[in-house]
Amino acid sequence: MTQRIRRGDLVLMWGDVTEWEGFVQMLGALIVPMRNAIALLVPxxxxxxxxxxxxxxxxxxxxxxxxxxxxxxxxxxxxxxxxxxxxxxxxxxxxxxxxx
Known part of the structure; x- marks a missing residue:
């Protein structure tokens, strides 16, 4: 994951957001770096x-x-x-x- 996404990168994230022991989490999140406009299309x-x-x-x-x-x-x-x-x-x- 750290090879695909660097600090300051804009990313598209999709998943179910839940709360566990006071922390917000997203299990099984889909994370796509948005280095170009085509990355916005995530089925x-x-x-x-x-x-x-x-x-x-x-x-x-x-x-x-x-x-x-x-x-x-x-x-x-x-x-x-x-x-x-x-x-x-x-x-x-x-x-x-x-x-x-």
């Missing part, structure tokens, strides 16, 4: 032993999907002329589909 759900899908398996899958999405080109046009051309193309495609 928390009742784990399914039947399907063998752990919280960390889902976490890795979501991070992998986000990294792939971030690597894609942005399809939104940068200027008005391109936006107008795209709108015309979408309208034309829609009309073709309606004729079929």
């Amino acid at each position: 928390v759900y009742p784990q399914s032993c039947k399907q063998e899908v752990s919280m960390w398996t889902l976490h890795r899958a979501v991070l992998n999907a986000l990294r792939r999405l971030l690597a894609l080109d942005d399809p939104i046009p940068d200027n008005t002329a391109d936006a107008t051309a795209c709108r015309g193309r979408l309208t034309y495609d829609a009309l073709l589909r309606m004729r079929r």
